Every structure is written in C-alpha cells, then in structure tokens.
Amino acid sequence: MPTSEIEEWRYSSIDDLDLAKYSIDFDQSRVRESDSVMAGSVLEASIEPLVIKTYNGIIDPGFEPPAEISLRLLDPEDIAYDFSGADLFSHLNALLSHPISLSISSKYDSARPVIVLRYLDADKATAVFPNFCIKLESGARAQVIEVLLSPTESELLAVPMTKIFQEEGSSLSYLLLQDLGPKCTMVGHQASRLMANARLRSMSIVAGGDYARLFTTSTIAGAGADSSLNAAYFGSRDQVLDFRTLQEHSARNGRSELYFKGAAANDSHLVYSGLIKVDKGASSTDAFQTNKNLVLSEGARADSVPNLDIQENDVRCSHASSVGPIDEDQQYYLESRGIKPDLVQRLIVGGFFAEMAERIEIPGVKGALMVLAARKWEDLQQ
Amino acid sequence: MTLQHVLRIENLQANVGPKEILRGIDLEIKSGEVHAIMGPNGSGKSTLSHVLMGKPGYQVTGGSVHLDGEDILALPAWKRAQAGLFLVSQYPIEVPGVSLEDALNAAFETGAKDASGLHENVLREANELGFPLALLGRSLNVDFSGGEKKRNEMVQLAVLRPKFAVLDEIDSGLDIDALRDVSKRVERATNDDQLGVLAITHYSRLLKELRPDRVHVLVRGEIVATGGSELAEQLEKTGYAEYGITEDLKEAIGADIFGLPR
Numbered sequence: 180m181p182t183s184e185i186e187e188w189r190y191s192s193i194d195d196l197d198l199a200k201y202s203i204d205f206d207q208s209r210v211r212e213s214d215s216v217m218a219g220s221v222l223e224a225s226i227e228p229l230v231i232k233t234y235n236g237i238i239d240p241g242f243e244p245p246a247e248i249s250l251r252l253l254d255p256e257d258i259a260y261d262f263s264g265a266d267l268f269s270h271l272n273a274l275l276s277h278p279i280s281l282s283i284s285s286k287y288d289s290a291r292p293v294i295v296l297r298y299l300d301a302d303k304a305t306a307v308f309p310n311f312c313i314k315l316e317s318g319a320r321a322q323v324i325e326v327l328l329s330p331t332e333s334e335l336l337a338v339p340m341t342k343i344f345q346e347e348g349s350s351l352s353y354l355l356l357q358d359l360g361p362k363c364t365m366v367g368h369q370a371s372r373l374m375a376n377a378r379l380r381s382m383s384i385v386a387g388g389d390y391a392r393l394f395t396t397s398t399i400a401g402a403g404a405d406s407s408l409n410a411a412y413f414g415s416r417d418q419v420l421d422f423r424t425l426q427e428h429s430a431r432n433g434r435s436e437l438y439f440k441g442a443a444a445n446d447s448h449l450v451y452s453g454l455i456k457v458d459k460g461a462s463s464t465d466a467f468q469t470n471k472n473l474v475l476s477e478g479a480r481a482d483s484v485p486n487l488d489i490q491e492n493d494v495r496c497s498h499a500s501s502v503g504p505i506d507e508d509q510q511y512y513l514e515s516r517g518i519k520p521d522l523v524q525r526l527i528v529g530g531f532f533a534e535m536a537e538r539i540e541i542p543g544v545k546g547a548l549m550v551l552a553a554r555k556w557e558d559l560q561q
Numbered sequence: 562m563t564l565q566h567v568l569r570i571e572n573l574q575a576n577v578g579p580k581e582i583l584r585g586i587d588l589e590i591k592s593g594e595v596h597a598i599m600g601p602n603g604s605g606k607s608t609l610s611h612v613l614m615g616k617p618g619y620q621v622t623g624g625s626v627h628l629d630g631e632d633i634l635a636l637p638a639w640k641r642a643q644a645g646l647f648l649v650s651q652y653p654i655e656v657p658g659v660s661l662e663d664a665l666n667a668a669f670e671t672g673a674k675d676a677s678g679l680h681e682n683v684l685r686e687a688n689e690l691g692f693p694l695a696l697l698g699r700s701l702n703v704d705f706s707g708g709e710k711k712r713n714e715m716v717q718l719a720v721l722r723p724k725f726a727v728l729d730e731i732d733s734g735l736d737i738d739a740l741r742d743v744s745k746r747v748e749r750a751t752n753d754d755q756l757g758v759l760a761i762t763h764y765s766r767l768l769k770e771l772r773p774d775r776v777h778v779l780v781r782g783e784i785v786a787t788g789g790s791e792l793a794e795q796l797e798k799t800g801y802a803e804y805g806i807t808e809d810l811k812e813a814i815g816a817d818i819f820g821l822p823r
Contacts, residue, residue, distance in 0.1 A: 507617065512654035515614050516717060517642030517668040526667055530658020530700065 181267060190450040190482045192390040192419045196364060201306035201336045203275060207234035210300040213330040215358040217386065218296070220550045221324060224543030228294045228324075235299055236309040237277050247287035262342070262370040263456075264396045264425050269368050272340040276310035281323075283313070289320035289350075292541060299329040299337055299359070306336040313342070315349035315377070322352045322541045329360045329387075337388075339367040345377035347401065352380045352540040356547060359387035361416070368394045375401030375430070380540045385412040385420055386551050392421040399426075399433030399461070410439040411535040411548055413528075413555045414447025414479065424453035426468065428461040428494075437468045440535055442528050443479035444559050452484040455496055462493040470500040473531055475524065525556055566592045566645065566724040568757060572624035575612045582608040584782035585624065590725060592755035595747075597768050599793060600779035601801045606761045607651065609779070610729040613759075614648040615641050628725070643672050645724030647717075649731050653710045656701040661713060664701060665720055679720070686719040687712075691742050707734030715746050725757040726750075732767040744770035765793040780804045 180198065181188045212232075222228070229248070232239040281293070299307050313323055329335055337359060345351060359365060365388045371379055385391055397406040412420045426435040441449040451470040472481035485498035505527050513523040532552050536545040573586040582605045590596050600606050612619045613626060615638035626634050633641045656664075662683055669676040687694055692712040702710050711731060718726055728747070732740055748771065750756035760771055768776070768790065776793045778786040778801075785804050786792060 508654045509656050511616055511638060512650065513656065513659070513664060513667070514637065514639040515616075515642055515648050515650075516664055517639055517671055517721065518664065519639050519671045520637075522667045522671060523639075526659045526663055527656065529663075530656060533658035 187266070187423065189452070190448075191392060191421050195390070196336070198306075198336070201304045204235070204301060204305050205237065205277075207237045209302065210234035210298050211330055212298050213300065213328045213360070215326070215328050215356075216554060217356055217358050217384070217547050217550045218326045218328060221326070221356060221544045221547050222294065224546065225292050225294060225324070226290070226543070228292045231293065231295045233279065233295065233297045233309065235301070235307045236297070238279050244281075245287075247284050248293075249282045249284075262372070262396050262398065263427055264368065264370070264394045264423070266394075268338050268366040269340060272308045272310055272338050272368070276308035276340065278310040278312055280312040280314065282316060283319045283321045284316045285318040285320070287319060287321060289322065292322040292324055294324045294326065297325065297327050297339070299327065299335055299363070300333050301335060304334045304336075306338065309337070309339040311339075311341045312344070313351070314344045315346060315351055317346040318348045319346070320350045324354045324356065324541065324544065326356045326358070327365075328358055329363050331360045332362065333360050334362045335359070335364070337363055337365045337367070339365065341369040343369075343371035343379065345371065345373045345379060345404075347375045348377065350378040353382070354539060354541055354544060354547075355381075355383040357383070357385045357387060357391065357393075359391070361387065361389060363388045365391040365393070367392065368396070370396040370398075371406065372398045372400050373404035373406055376403040377401065378404070379406045381406075381408050382535070382539050383410040384548055384551055385410065386554070388418065388420075390419045390421065392423070394423040396425045396427065397435060399428045399430050399435060399464075402430045403432045404430065405433070406435040407538075408435070408437045409535060409538050411532055411551070412441045412449070413532075413551060414441065414443045414445075414449055415555050415558045416445050416447060418447040419450070420447070421450040422452070424451075424468070426453075426455045426466055428455075428457045428464045428466060431460065431462045431464070433461060434465040435467070438535075438538070439470045440472075440531065441481065442473040442475060442531060443481050444475040444555070446476075446478035448479070449481040451482070451500070452486075453498075454486045454488060455498065456488045457491050457494050457496065459490040461491050464491065464494040464496070466494065466496045468498040472502040473528060474502060474504050475528070528552060564592070566629050566755075566757065567627075568646075568725045568759075569627045570613075570624070571626075573609075573612065573626060574621070574623035575608060576620045576622055577608060577618065581622070582782050583612065586782075586784060588759070588777065588784070590757045590759055592724065592757050593751050594775070595751060595758040595760065595771055595773040597760045597762060597771070597773035597776045597793065598779050599762060599765070599776060599796055602763070604779045605782040606763075606779055607729060610648055610727045610761055613727055614638055614646065639671065642668070642723070647721060647723035647726045649711070649714045649718060649726060649728045651729040651731075651733060653702045653714055655703045657703055659701050660698050661701055661716065662697065665717065668721060682720050683716060686716045690715050690719070690746055691739075692716050708736060708739040711735055711739060711743055715743050719746060719750065722754055723756065725759065728758065728760040730762055731760065732762055732764060740767065741770055747771060765797045768793045778804065
C-alpha cells in the first residue's frame with residue numbers, strides 16, 4: 180500500500196484510505212442509474228449518440244454494437260500495453276475488472292459520439308473496478324465520452340482504468356465527465372498510446388468524489404503523433420482533487436500539450452504533479468505543460484509541481500504553473516461597475532473555465548463545463 | 562423631469578501608504594454639470610479618482626464624500642457604483658473569459674434592474690460609439706486597442722446610466738476621432754440624463770471637446786485655483802509655473818499625444 184511519504188503520493192489523501200473497509204461485489208442488478216445534470220446536458224446535446232451503459236464496471240448484457248465497432252469483453256492482447264505510472268490500484272484493476280474493449284474501425288461514422296455511461300452504486304462500502312479499452316484502428320476517427328456517476332449516498336472506492344490505443348493516423352476526441360457522489364473515493368488511471376501521426380484531444384472534467392485522483396499518461400510511440408491533454412476541475416467543501424500526469428515521448432517529431440486548470444473553494448485542496456519525459460532518440464519533440472490554479476478562499480489550497488526529464492537535445496519543452504487568488508485588479512474593476520463581490524467571483528471563475536470549454540472539440544458538449552461551474556456555485560451557497 | 566443630484570466632496574484627505582497625497586479637497590458637482598480637474602504629474606489626480614471609487618490601497622484620513630447626502634466613503638466600490646457613481650478607468654483591466662454583456666448583466670442583477678432590453682441597448686450604444694460589434698462577445702479589454710478600451714468604457718457608462726462619472730485621463734491613448742466620439746457621448750449624457758461629470762486631465766485638448774462649466778487646478782493634493790474654461794486656456798500657455806511647478810507642460814502634452822503612460 181503506498182503512503183504519502185513517497186513522491187508519487189505526496190500531498191494525496193492516500194493515508195486516510197482503508198482498503199479493508201471495502202468489499203467487492205460483482206452483482207450489478209442493484210445498481211441504480213444516478214442522475215447528473217452535467218451528464219444530462221451532454222446526452223441532450225449529442226446527436227444520435229451510441230450509448231453504452233455499464234453497471235459497476237459490467238456492460239449492459241443487452242447491448243449490441245454496430246458493425247463498425249467490435250466490442251469484446253476480454254482484454255485483447257493488442258491493447259494490453261504496459262504504461263508508466265502503473266501502481267497498486269492499476270494492478271488491482273487488472274486483476275479484478277471485467278474489461279470492455281471497443282475497437283473502432285475507419286468505417287465508423289465519426290460524427291456519432293460514443294457515450295459510455297458508467298453507473299456505480301452499492302448499498303455498503305464497495306470497491307468497483309471499471310476498465311475500458313478503446314482502440315482506434317488505423318485511420319479511424321471517433322468521439323468518445325466517458326461518464327462516471329454514482330448516487331449521493333453510495334460509499335464507494337472507484338478504481339477506473341481507461342486505456343486508449345491509437346493506430347497510425349487515427350484521431351480521437353475524448354471527454355471524461357466525473358460526477359461521482361461525495362462519499363466516493365476515486366483512484367483512477369487514464370493512459371493513451373499514440374502510433375505514428377495519431378492525434379488525441381482529451382479533456383477531463385472532474386467534479387465529484389471526496390478524494391479523487393486521476394493519473395494521466397500519454398505516450399508518443401510513433402513519429403508525428405500529437406497528444407493534447409486537458410483537464411478542468413473545481414473543488415468545493417473538503418474535496419481533495421489530485422492529478423498526476425506523464426507525457427512520454429519515445430518517438431521523434433511528436434507533440435504533446437498539457438493544460439490543466441483548477442479552482443479551489445471552501446476547504447478544498449488541489450494537487451497537480453506532472454512530468455514531461457523525452458527519451459533519447461525522440462528528436463524534434465514539442466512538449467508543453469501548463470497548470471493553473473485559482474484559490475478562492477482562505478481554507479483552500481493548491482500544490483503544483485511540474486517537472487521535466489529530457490534525454491534528447493533537439494526538443495522544445497516548457498512548463499509553467501501558477502497558484503493564486505483572483506486578481507485584485509480584475510475584482511476591483513468589475514466591482515466598480517456595480518457588481519456584488521460574489522457575482523464578480525462567479526464571473527471571473529466562469530471566465531477562467533470558459534477558455535477550457537473552447538478546448539472541447541466534441542460539438543454541443545462545451546456547455547458541460549459551465550454546468551459544472553454553475554452546480555459548484557450552488558454547492559458553495561449551501 | 563430629472564431629479565437634481567449632488568456629489569459633495571468636503572476637505573477630502575487621503576494617503577497612499579505613509580504618503581499624504583490629497584490634502585483637503587472641496588468640490589461640489591450637480592447633475593448636468595461638467596467639472597474638470599487639471600494638474601501636473603503627481604498632483605493627486607488619479608488618487609482622487611480611486612479614492613472616490615473606493616479602490617483598495619488608498620486610506621482616507623479625513624473629510625467626506627456624499628452622494629445625495631449618503632456617505633459613500635463608508636461603502637464598498639460596488640455599492641458606490643450602485644448608488645450612481647461610475648469611473649471611466651485610465652487603464653481598463655483585462656478580464657479573460659468575461660464579456661461586456663456578462664458584466665453588464667451582473668451589474669443589472671446586483672441592482673435588481675430589469676435587463677430585458679440590455680442586449681439591444683448595448684448594440685445601439687456600441688454602434689453610436691464606434692465600438693466594434695465583433696468585440697462584444699469577446700473577453701473584456703483583452704487585446705483591445707487603446708481607443709477600443711475607452712469606447713468600451715463609454716458603452717458601459719451609457720448602458721449603466723450613472724448619476725456621476727469620473728473620467729480619469731480619458732484622453733490618454735486616444736486619437737482625435739476617438740476623443741471626439743467619446744466626448745460627444747459624454748455631452749449627450751449630460752444633456753439627456755443630466756449626468757454630472759468630473760473630468761480629470763493633464764491636458765486641455767479634452768476640454769476643447771468637453772467644454773467644462775468649471776475648471777479646477779490641483780497642485781500637491783490641493784485645489785489652488787477654480788475658474789471657467791479660460792483657466793484651461795491660460796494653463797496651456799503658461800503651464801503650472803505660477804503655482805510653483807516648473808514642469809514643462811509641452812513635454813507632458815507630448816507624452817499625452819502618444820498615449821504613453823507617465
């Protein structure tokens with residue numbers, strides 16, 4: 180069991196996690212479909228989506244995939260790549276999950292988003308292990324939205340794993356919406372491996388959970404691949420939202436761009452720790468990493484630790500991070516127009532996230548981020 | 562029939578840090594009047610505008626400011642604005658992700674005012690003020706030119722319709738066309754809405770457009786002379802020398818023309 184003494188878990192809430200408390204239950208018949216305004220807005224905005232429902236990680240047995248998508252319930256060898264950042268939780272997931280593998284061919288209508296609704300629920304403290312592998316075949320294009328949901332009162336340890344494997348020239352827009360209940364602890368991984376000239380645009384919106392951790396790894400494994408990793412999150416109450424990232428370049432001419440933005444209200448705590456790793460031989464690499472944090476109250480805090488590990492000379496790399504309160508000049512300027520302070524704060528935080536909404540490529544779902552911000556404001560009023 | 566409003570400044574004294582900047586200012590502005598405050602660099606002109614609006618970091622050490630009898634120094638900036646005071650900033654602040662209409666809607670919401678005609682109102686004022694409509698949905702002041710920033714400030718003033726406006730060096734960074742558009746809109750507000758104006762400037766160029774009722778000369782934190790528009794003309798010729806200031810006004814004017822911050 181890891182502890183916060185080791186670097187990968189520094190600032191985390193791992194020491195508070197008591198694994199023995201959770202049982203494992205593969206009976207999905209009792210799982211309720213929880214409501215989520217955020218997920219609802221995405222479903223409503225999507226045009227004829229292909230919706231796949233899973234209950235505690237197990238797929239709806241009635242689901243029939245269209246011909247251009249092959250769906251397997253066992254982890255196929257071609258997706259089972261190793262990824263850096265594996266830990267106890269990803270190993271537990273590998274042992275205990277019922278993986279769902281989607282293989283999307285170039286014949287799939289890329290305008291039709293695939294929405295995977297993952298309902299998690301249990302009537303006693305339970306650990307669940309969703310495992311989702313997406314493979315884009317050579318030249319395939321797709322939009323995939325993954326939604327993690329649980330009811331308010333469910334006490335869960337969610338250990339989700341999402342593995343993306345992109346063959347040559349494929350293109351994926353991926354959106355994660357995490358809207359888990361407040362009694363949920365999440366220790367999740369998302370990993371992507373991009374072959375030559377593959378293109379990934381990923382956005383993770385994290386709203387729920389008590390302690391929610393997401394480890395994002397993206398590997399440039401083929402020349403000319405291009406990975407854009409984005410996240411937007413908003414902590415309220417005493418939430419700890421913990422993000423670890425690894426951009427790994429093992430092929431030349433690759434590009435990776437990471438932009439993670441968080442706001443912390445009440446007594447919440449944001450953690451960001453990320454690494455750009457460029458292997459020897461990965462020449463002409465462009466790799467960028469930016470983390471920005473808005474701290475909205477005295478009790479809130481954010482830690483941000485960006486890092487570089489460059490083994491190659493011919494690279495362009497940068498990292499930037501900021502942690503700070505709302506800009507005083509912006510605050511005064513808007514207040515001097517007659518706007519009361521809580522509305523000013525709401526405007527500025529909305530503006531902070533508006534930039535991220537623009538980075539969501541999937542049409543119609545940009546609004547999900549603003550729904551998150553609006554819901555958090557309601558949370559703060561209570 | 563518009564009500565007559567009064568902004569009364571009495572013996573106003575203020576510090577920035579340990580330094581005494583305003584040393585007893587007395588001014589009374591009524592609805593529809595245009596007052597100009599002229600002064601050399603460091604005389605306290607900008608401090609006066611920030612103290613009136615309530616910017617953090619300025620300590621009032623004495624005196625009072627009343628708007629229609631209400632002590633506005635006791636109010637935070639947003640309540641002063643809701644009471645009817647508006648500051649046209651010398652350097653409007655960039656607010657990423659917040660559009661002009663977002664801000665105006667929030668101001669209307671704060672004042673529980675009906676915002677139903679707001680959009681049409683903004684379009685009309687932007688048109689009249691020559692503010693590019695394409696910028697309306699964009700982030701406030703982000704990548705705006707100097708002229709666009711000031712026109713944007715004026716759209717806000719025109720839509721919010723305050724009782725009194727403080728124009729802090731509104732002529733800095735403006736070309737002559739922009740200056741004329743902005744001045745015209747201010748003049749119309751003084752006629753149509755009986756807006757009271759306190760125009761703070763270094764340079765009499767603005768006053769040729771605005772035609773103030775009263776001109777006050779601010780030197781070292783005190784008003785040392787008050788008169789009609791002839792006072793501004795005289796200052797342009799002689800500078801502030803007779804008030805013991807040896808600054809070369811022509812040089813200051815040069816800085817103003819090119820919109821350089823001083």
